[in-house]
Amino acid sequence: MTAAGTTHRVELAITGMTCASCANRVERKLNKLDGVTASVNYATEKASVEFPAGTAVADLVSAVEAAGYGASPERPAEEPPAGLGDRLAVAALLGAPVIALGMVPAWQFPGWQWVSLALATTVVWVCGWPFHRAAAVNARHGASTMDTLVSMGVAVSYLWSLYALVFGDAGELGMRHGFSFVPRPATTGDVYLEVAVGVTVFLLLGRWLEARSKRRAGAALRAMLELGAKDVAVLRDGVEARVPVAALAVGDRFVVRPGERIATDGVVVEGASAVDRSVVTGESVPEEVGPGDRVVGGTVNAGGRLVVAAERVGADTQLARMARLVEQAQSGKAAVQRLADRVSAVFVPVVLGIAVVTLVGWLLAGRPLEFAVTAAVAVLVIACPCALGLATPTALLVGTGRGAQLGILVKGPEVLESTRRVDTVVLDKTGTVTTGRLELVAVLPVPGVPRERLLALAGAAERGSEHPIAAAVVRSAEAEVPALPAVSGFANRAGLGVTAVVDGHEVTVGRPDDLRSDPLVDQERHKGRTVVAVAVDGEPIGLLSVTDSVKPTSAEAVRRLRELGLRPVLLTGDHRVVAEAVAAEVGVTEVVAGVLPAEKVAVVRRLQAEGRVVAMVGDGVNDAPALAAADLGLAMGTGADVAIEAGDLTLVRGDLRVAADAIRLSRRTLRTVRGNLFWAFAYNVMGLPLAALGLLNPMLAGAAMAFSSVFVVTNSLRLRGFRPVSG
Template identity: 85%
Template sequence: MPAETARRVELAITGMTCASCANRVERKLNKLDGVTASVNYATERASVEFPAGTAVADLVSAVETAGYGASPQRPEEDRAGELGERVAIAAALGAPVVVLSMVPAWQFPGWQWFALALASTVVWVCGWPFHRAAAVNARHGASTMDTLVSMGVIVSYLWSLYALVFGEAGALGMRHEFSLVPRPSTTGDIYLEVAVGVTVFLLLGRWLEARSKRRAGAALRAMLELGAKDVAVVEDGVETRVPISRLRSGQRFVIRPGERIATDGLVVDGSSAVDRSLVTGESVPVEVEPGDQVVGGTVNAGGRLVVEATRVGRDTQLARMARLVERAQSGKAEVQRLADRISAVFVPVVLGVAVLTLAGWLLAGRPLEFAVTAAVAVLVIACPCALGLATPTALLVGTGRGAQLGILVKGPEVLESTRRVDTVVLDKTGTVTTGRLDLVEVLPAAGVTRAELLTVAGAVELGSEHPIAAAVVRGARAEVPVLPEVTGFVNREGLGVTAVLDGRRVTAGRPSLVALPESLDELAAQERRKGRTVVAVAVDDEPLGLLSVTDAVKPTSAQAVRELRALGLRPVLLTGDHQVVAEAVAAEVGIDEVIAGVLPAEKVDVVRRLQAEGRVVAMVGDGVNDAPALATADLGLAMGTGADVAIEAGDLTLVRGDLRVAADAIRLARRTLRTIKGNLFWAFAYNVMGLPLAALGLLNPMLAGAAMAFSSVFVVTNSLRLRGFHPSTT
């Protein structure tokens, strides 16, 4: 589908009760011309890409013809609340039925008719969602997990009704013995406790599942609720409180201590500490001052700030983060597609197994009621609800936890890539280093103090806009807040600057501009061997000392490299800088393999060369020139502090500029994938072990219902363990 004609919409789907329902809706949507849809049962959403000639109403209509509801907005209904009410009523009415059926001593004359009245309400009122879903699917010639549940419950109920009306079970004074396994008997046996028990247990399982799914999506909901509702806009010096929807890019607004920052912007007045923990996962507030960027949704923890809005609405970092997380949660990993294919044929196969079980026991000479009970147990135990929940719930929790920690997963297919990666290519500037030149060494000449050297150098460099000059000025101001004024400033292109300070000529620039004594000359050579840029300072041609400037390595980069190695990854430093500079940085952080002097366009070639050597490559970068390499790599990790194009090209976005988050991202992705595979194993194992037991007549249908409900709850609970993932960056 051409990109310019493609449209995308998120549909909230109602009426789905199992993963088979989601598969049915997905198939119905994908039959439309040019439509590509992915339906996620855990989030109850359909992510649909469709051509411009198709209307959203056509998509909604397709879903409705399949027997479900659809809306472009998320419904406000509380599914867990409705299921909770059904569970409470079913349990209250069903408990006497189960107790009376299991305890002969409590079976008073006519108890079975009392149990029938209670069971009828449980089966047909409380259990109506199962039967309605089964009927809808049957009308369309399809079968789902609800088909198995509904058939099991109805067969148990109708058999009991038959035994009560036409058999011996309706006689007053009848005693009913309970057994953990179906037992050969006469038409004096009824299975109302099976119909009730299965309904209660499955409703309980669905309720716990709905609650767990809501907890699983809590991280995304919290992110969506971070935005401010109104903002104090400043116009002509007057503050006016307006709804956030009226804020426009370029407008200035005020943020007082304790308030949430309304949108992305640039601080123009004031200084404060900003708590960014809910957006980036940083545990320590960050100091901001005029010229610094702030992110909407963060909290002003200190003084009053005046901020100029740079991004509003859907363009803010918070909104983009939420879209990335939702896109990841609505997609499907390859392992989920396998599970979908299996569950699509599983229900018809189980129906066949149930029929064979019924026929087999009848041919073996067992009573009809025994054969029916065994077939019902097959229908109930085989429901692959856990299989349908295994992937989406783990993905929901894992991506939500990642969002809390400043790790955004672009799509579920990324999880597979993190498992296979064995080499990680690290861009140097802005990734391993700060991406900004900083003053790292102050080397005064004999008889000159550090303060004197910084005062003179800062004063003369103040008039230059060169990055090296800016680094010198920042370093000088950190120790000498007030710098003296100079006159006669001259910029000598490519060499340095000169000016007059207190009647004396000051020079700052390349060491070749100044006649350095042997001691300072040796120090300059040492700094150059470290890959640093040296600035010589002189007054009236008398050397005052040296300043060493470099793109400093981030304090956490060395630890990040160690953590990447611990994950079995081989780090490679990639840079366009000189070999000497690159090797100095690599030695500082512990990287052995260095590829230097690479032009931006050649970074893709480096990634392809490594892939040709049989390596599975992850690329970490932040600049515009990194975007092609990020897209080419098997796994692209974009630093969120970098360019938008790099973020769009990456598979994982690291909201913070801390390289340790890259290791955390890979660890979280791998753990999420392990959880998905563990869920799938137990879901499969449950069905594989349970089906033979049921078919052999070794399992009471009520226990089968309890076990099936437990399996779904187990899978969701196991996924929720991902909420306890702890990063190394705190």
């Protein structure tokens, strides 16, 4: 049973939308339902809906259908709308003679206008039927969209021409007229069939190109979803049996041969090989793996035979989570998109008003009805808000898809705004700037305490901790001590160390500052090492010295972050002497050391109180609160799940240079969004007055409107060429 108050989430594929106004209508209808929060994306043709337990998915579908559109909780078709290409081909074939005859008087043979009427009838009412049908559906629901403008413009041009042919002088054999780039002072001896046909052809072409471009824009996500293996060789009782990947369970052992994709996330239990992880991290250099190493589903075994124990299956795998993050990012809306939505929601009614004013204004000015109608038609045709509706979602679709290919996952579109404002980047030391794999380099027992006993007690106590220092101590202890003693009463003191009862004694492993320590501590710290003290029943028995090497790419990453205008700060719970040695190696001058995990949030808050806009880069469980508190959280994908959940951006690869790439990509995506919106607004701001003043032929208006949508999508596709500097 579902508890009361539980919120569910579903993605609905929406069919029948033809412009941003349609998306706004669907969104408003869904949001009118009690407890429902919906966001409709015109580019992806999906609605992301959160709804309470008392609401059924069928209720959501019914609300969409009541608005005149279709909906289903399935993935939308990836191909252009059925028959669109055929309609375009027929319209172009039949429409070309109509346009040519209408524009070139020398080709106008006796009776040409009646041939044009026959051809135009098919183009306007058969090929252009989707526009008229959608306009009629919207009218029944008391709404107006882009299709309303297109249908009215085309229908008026066609019907006027029909009137002139049947009741005017245009039907006389031998009639000729020329073509003008501006509406001509027409009479009933003129026809506008080339306008009706031209607008239909250009808009069908624009919609077809738009559909193809949107498909290309979503190619990265589709490729990610298709990466997984379809079946797998599972080992059962020592015998291989091929089963569908869906049948894998946690703990199953499966075989991966050279060239095969790894079926799911797991740990290598047998064999050694090189694994190509480029599909997940964007890194082209294969990674060597052997027993004990973790591997990710969807990556490719480039070398020897591996036997892997499954750790995560289905929706829990890293690849599935990556795809989910990308889809969520693409279904959201940035602040700039919400502005465009508000504009497009009122745009069509305003344009209809402008068209009426244009018609009446020219009639009052004494111009012929034909001229006034033509100017009004040009207003209707050029003012389609499609470009506004596509400006943000297509850029976001391409940008987040490209990021996924490079191992950069954007959690939501609002993140783009944050990257523009950030001026300070706080870098967690362990696992972010350094490798995070500490090694025990010195065991320093007090006189009279055997080295093996010191290691055994410390290793036993640290086995319950997930801290990198604990892992280093345990690895060395297990390698040198035959069997570690049993432990009871384990307690983890965040940022301070651990205590445990070992062989009936209370063993403490933690900061030397909190225990009586040896003068060797300062000496070890000046070597850039981290020192922990070990005490039994409150009496120190020795020191352990561990070291963590700086990643070879960290210094370059810091330099690139500075080039982006960011001020780096090194944050660590380590001693200041150790922290400053690392900071000097990578080129950071501002260091905050000796910070407990709970205090990391306070450091972020302090920097924000100083007026800085803070980005935080971290990978550990103790970094999660600070990642959430920062204006922009960048989680290393090699770290803890809780850190990844808290971050705004996830860097799948453990390379700090990717942080610079992520910020560059986010900023470039935001610039593309703003550029798209500028040109979409500018197009209408310039085009509408020209049309209203009678300076624009409706056929050219149709071509310009179709071009504006294609331009916006094509401009967004340029993001596919983004090149990282980290690879």
